[in-house]
Amino acid sequence: MDVFLNLLSGVQTAVSGGNLLFILIGAAVGTWVGMLPGIGPATAIAVLLPFTFGMDPTSALIMLSGIYFGAMYGGSIASIMLNIPGDASSVMSTLDGYPMAQKGRAGAALLLSAAASFVGGTLGLIGLTLIAEPVSRLAVKLGPSEYFMLMVFALAATASTVSGSAVRGFISLLIGLAIATIGIDLQSGSSRFTFGMPELADGAPLLAAIIGVYAVTEVMVTAENLVAGRWTAPQAIGKLWATKAEWMRVRFTLVRGAVIGFVVGLLPGAGGAVATLFAYSTEMRLSSRKEEFGKGAPEGLVAPEAANNASVSGALVPLLTLGIPGSSATAVLLGALMMYGIQPGPRLFTEQPVLTWGVIGGLYVANIVLLFLNVPLIGLWVRVLRVPAALMMTVIMVLAVTGAFSLSNSLFDVWLTLGFGAMGYLMRKAGIPITPMILGLVLSSTLEQSLRQSLSLSGSDWSVFVTRPVCLILLILTVLMILSPLLAARRKRRADTRPADDEVRPDV
């Protein structure tokens, strides 16, 4: 009952004042950026963040969460109409979405995709509503050593799974953690790595880093890849209508995709891309029409779309209840919380109920708004697909530089932003992922505080991390998480060198 009342008050917050307008703006911007290749929700949130400083934090977070949700809707439009996924979590939607469009069923594909996004979003939000408060009640009971190990687990999980190489993931994570140690140490007052520059006393600005590695890097990469004819013409929409047979085929797929998406979204580092892959392969395994997958099977489109949107709610659970983000977009949202002076962590849910329930309520409203934005107005969005990348990137760079300048009305933050942009570009060239670095930047201070508190309380005894049961379990999970990619790579190497008798294996 309490949950229902809290949700009701959250929805009330979301529709009061100008919040409904902010939801609409967030949903529209999210859909738009979701369609643009490379520009994910993290970039969009990062470039818009400096301009929300004058806003009420609840309103700002509602809008930014709307962008995150909207991007999941928008991603499928480019996948279906152009065969170009907006971001990694939309890749699976191209497999059957684009073939449907090629067969003249683009309208059906867009409608089914919007319906799947809505159902996935709704079921995911119900999951978030039901488990967020119990998890937060458990979270406040965690001591500093448990909280430290929980963060280590989340960071290790992200670093080892977010890219193909655990080594590169950990390098990225350590760079982020190290950069965040710049500035005055809050506990002792000692100055660290400031090189005598007063601008660095408060540390390297988190927002400059976020804008740099997402927005500036993306503009650089696009400028590099921009070649004539890269932007293909979208397919014709045709009739926005799916047949009864198509609806019947996907009715259970919708639910399965949503459940898979939510559960996978809970895991740090997994995110929408893994959720969609898992949902697609599960659906293919269960289907009696496997041969249709990849050629325009509605289930092949609906499963990843439902999973994609449900994974957003899953990813918000550790963010809102533990203060631990598991993806790039939630890391930027956590950075936003810090910018607004809100201390993220296990007490966020109990100390900021208006904000947390407002965000959840706002997402319910955003989900409905997005359904209306994506079904009747689909023609408008498809037209937006024709906006050239050169124009988009120019606008994004203007936003990035202006946003960085407005952080403290000084050029110092702009230079830092551009420096981070160059660093992000080089990292991408070297195959080093960005997300672990941002997670490291965001969590470094809390991680260090928890470590020092744990060791202070235990009298500098490091065994506290193995003698406490929860710590031990988390430590074992962390080690398994670090070793799993190595074991998987070894298994793959063995499978690759096996003799040709493997060829007779049936497709799985």
Place this chain on the structure above:
Amino acid sequence: MTGRSLARRYLHLLTGAILVAVAVAYLWMAAQVRLPPLGDPLGPRLFPMVLAVALVAFSLVFLAATLLRPHKGDDAENMPAQARAWAALALAAGFALILPHAGFMISTAIFALAALELMRFRTLPVNALTAVVIAGIFHIVFRVWLGVPLPGPAFW
């Protein structure tokens, strides 16, 4: 191995070498962090030291892996295209430099024109018109509607 894949291999080696150098420098600087005379027995040095040691180790593994594993030549590097990426960054730096002097409107229009030209958007007159429109829209949305304190021209 093609010339282009060789360039990529050099890039990875250079990245590895920079990483190792930065990690060692960070370790050295972490060791120099002054400890407070009282309280906080673990001090502000412990955490950076742990990070530095791990970063040195992972950077060495990265460098060793790049050295030992020959790079396959299927992902070609395009040097002129990369130059365009760095040019985009240089334009942004120029935008930042003129921003406090020329003000938001003028510097945005100049930057937008240069960026659109760099990314070969349309013809020069169309690009110029587009740049002015972008600057105008940004001015109205951010300065007028949202009240973001953006710099005006210093010479007005």
